[in-house]
Amino acid sequence: MFIVFEGIDGAGKSTQARLLYEWFRENGYEVVLTKEPTDTAFGRLIRRLVLMGGKEGIIDGAKISPDSEALLFAADRAEHVHRLIEPSLREGKTVISDRYFYSSLAYQWARGLDLQWLIDLNRFAPRADLVVLLDLPVEESVKRLRGRKVKSEFDRIVELQRKVRNNYIKLMERFPEIRIVNALQDERRVHEEVVSLVERVMKAGSSGDGVST
Numbered sequence: 001m002f003i004v005f006e007g008i009d010g011a012g013k014s015t016q017a018r019l020l021y022e023w024f025r026e027n028g029y030e031v032v033l034t035k036e037p038t039d040t041a042f043g044r045l046i047r048r049l050v051l052m053g054g055k056e057g058i059i060d061g062a063k064i065s066p067d068s069e070a071l072l073f074a075a076d077r078a079e080h081v082h083r084l085i086e087p088s089l090r091e092g093k094t095v096i097s098d099r100y101f102y103s104s105l106a107y108q109w110a111r112g113l114d115l116q117w118l119i120d121l122n123r124f125a126p127r128a129d130l131v132v133l134l135d136l137p138v139e140e141s142v143k144r145l146r147g148r149k150v151k152s153e154f155d156r157i158v159e160l161q162r163k164v165r166n167n168y169i170k171l172m173e174r175f176p177e178i179r180i181v182n183a184l185q186d187e188r189r190v191h192e193e194v195v196s197l198v199e200r201v202m203k204a205g206s207s208g209d210g211v212s213t
């Protein structure tokens, strides 16, 4: 089974990914916990070029274009898919990823790129069985992030997050594996909802029905 956590910054993806990872382990499954951007050389390049300084990547004094951003995320993902995700799934392991190509669709679309181009660019990446969209209002995300990172150009980022949140919701139509969970609830409650979604998808998979929508 391949499970992805998505949502705007501050939604609690890494916490929930870890709780679910522990749940699988406690239930005797072999499970791999991973994330994007990855912790490889590609991921580090992305952090340096795209994410530093309030998300204003600079190469040789010029701002990196949204197209380059999308291509860098896709390159990082290609390595992630070929080296870790596909081999693990082939070995029968469950894979949990904190962000995946759905992030590229939501964020790079919000940056003004064409959605269909982004979908085509990421076609090499297999779809997940379940995408947990941790949804929360942007105002709450801002509050949570304030204690975490120093952000410049805060208003622009708020506006970007708002677009990203809407984009995720729009993507649900096209990608029915995306299931929304209210991330305003306390951590345990969110985890319980995630587990019940996982159990439903597992049941559907074992009876050959596929993911119900």
Ligand code: TYD
Binding pocket: 009, 036, 037, 051, 073, 099, 100, 101, 103, 104, 105, 107, 108
């Ligand atoms: P984040 O999950 O915050 O990573 P970390 O906490 O390890 O730095 O992701 C970094 C940012 O990258 C986040 O704002 C979303 C953005 N992002 C994209 O714009 N496109 C993508 O394809 C991915 C994977 C992330």
